[in-house]
Amino acid sequence: MKTVHQPDLKKMSTLKLGGRARAALYPENELHLEEINRNWAGIGLRCMYLGKGSNVLFTEDNRDLVLVKWKGRILPESIAQDRDRVLVLVDAGYPLPRLLGWCASRGLSGLEGLAGIPGSVGGAITMNAGSHGVEICSLLTSIWIWTPEKGTSQLQTGQFSYGYRWFNPGGISGNPLVTAAEITLVRSSPQNVQENIKRFYLRKKRSQPVLASTAGCVFKNPPDGEPAGKLLERAGFRGRQNKGVAFSSKHANFLVNLGHGSSTQALDLIAQAREKVFELSGHELQLEIKTV
Numbered sequence: 116m117k118t119v120h121q122p123d124l125k126k127m128s129t130l131k132l133g134g135r136a137r138a139a140l141y142p143e144n145e146l147h148l149e150e151i152n153r154n155w156a157g158i159g160l161r162c163m164y165l166g167k168g169s170n171v172l173f174t175e176d177n178r179d180l181v182l183v184k185w186k187g188r189i190l191p192e193s194i195a196q197d198r199d200r201v202l203v204l205v206d207a208g209y210p211l212p213r214l215l216g217w218c219a220s221r222g223l224s225g226l227e228g229l230a231g232i233p234g235s236v237g238g239a240i241t242m243n244a245g246s247h248g249v250e251i252c253s254l255l256t257s258i259w260i261w262t263p264e265k266g267t268s269q270l271q272t273g274q275f276s277y278g279y280r281w282f283n284p285g286g287i288s289g290n291p292l293v294t295a296a297e298i299t300l301v302r303s304s305p306q307n308v309q310e311n312i313k314r315f316y317l318r319k320k321r322s323q324p325v326l327a328s329t330a331g332c333v334f335k336n337p338p339d340g341e342p343a344g345k346l347l348e349r350a351g352f353r354g355r356q357n358k359g360v361a362f363s364s365k366h367a368n369f370l371v372n373l374g375h376g377s378s379t380q381a382l383d384l385i386a387q388a389r390e391k392v393f394e395l396s397g398h399e400l401q402l403e404i405k406t407v
């Protein structure tokens with residue numbers, strides 16, 4: 116199994132912050148996962164599954180952290196179809212943008228709203244990534260989960276639950292790794308799917324800093340009232356800078372690393388924003404990004 120010692124966390128997340136971890140491991144099968152459980156988790160190190168690191172804020176102090184980047188061997192493939200629908204099997208390590216391209220070339224529709232989300236399929240499922248009215252978990256018919264206790268289990272729709280930015284593989288405790296998924300898509304034409312992807316991507320690009328170093332939305336939208344971006348804007352945080360990091364002036368809920376930021380600066384700015392929003396609106400904003 117490929118193993119990188121003391122990887123630079125700046126290179127492992129889209130926000131490009133953080134110090135060094137103990138190791139990054141690249142399992143490709145169950146034997147590798149068992150080895151990780153024995154030799155790394157088993158000696159008390161913190162193991163974290165990482166996709167593309169596009170929803171993570173790594174801090175400087177992570178010397179006992181072991182990153183586990185799953186990459187099985189399943190390329191996307193159509194495994195069943197009827198007149199209108201096609202069932203696609205895909206590995207959890209597969210990049211979401213590449214899956215959208217694969218769908219476009221075959222004229223399979225359903226995921227286009229997720230254009231511009233730079234995650235992996237597994238990370239997208241774990242976060243129930245959503246955009247433009249599409250939530251990835253609503254398209255799943257089945258997923259495969261690995262845990263140290265039970266090995267691999269397949270869960271069908273109804274055996275897992277999900278909601279706004281959360282996913283719960285019901286009844287599976289411990290630290291579950293999503294290894295693969297079956298997604299139901301609808302037949303369309305390559306041109307149609309390609310046009311949809313382009314339209315949604317351009318819409319995203321107009322309102323979000325998609326080309327900057329960010330980790331997507333910092334905060335979840337509160338269950339009622341205004342979205343987090345609006346609350347931050349009202350609290351004066353749109354474009355607010357703290358040395359090397361700033362809330363984007365394009366979208367107040369995106370934290371941008373200006374190139375020389377640190378995680379301490381980012382956490383300070385996040386704390387200031389939470390405090391001010393609470394003071395002005397009474398909303399206690401919850402983090403969407405994972406701080407590690």
Ligand SMILES: Cc1cc2nc3c(=O)[nH]c(=O)nc-3n(C[C@H](O)[C@H](O)[C@H](O)COP(=O)(O)OP(=O)(O)OC[C@H]3O[C@@H](n4cnc5c(N)ncnc54)[C@H](O)[C@@H]3O)c2cc1C
Nearest residue numbers: 164166167168169170234235237238239244245246293331
């Ligand atoms: C420019 C930009 C735009 C974005 N736009 C959106 C958007 O519109 N909508 C949206 O929902 N999100 C958005 N995001 C956030 C992010 O891209 C998504 O949440 C994405 O799905 C995360 O995938 P990832 O592979 O990068 O996960 P990571 O950041 O690597 O991990 C996120 C969490 O998932 C866990 N995880 C990852 N892979 C697995 C696995 N295989 N099994 C178990 N757990 C796993 C990690 O442990 C971590 O807790 C955006 C981010 C950026 C940078």
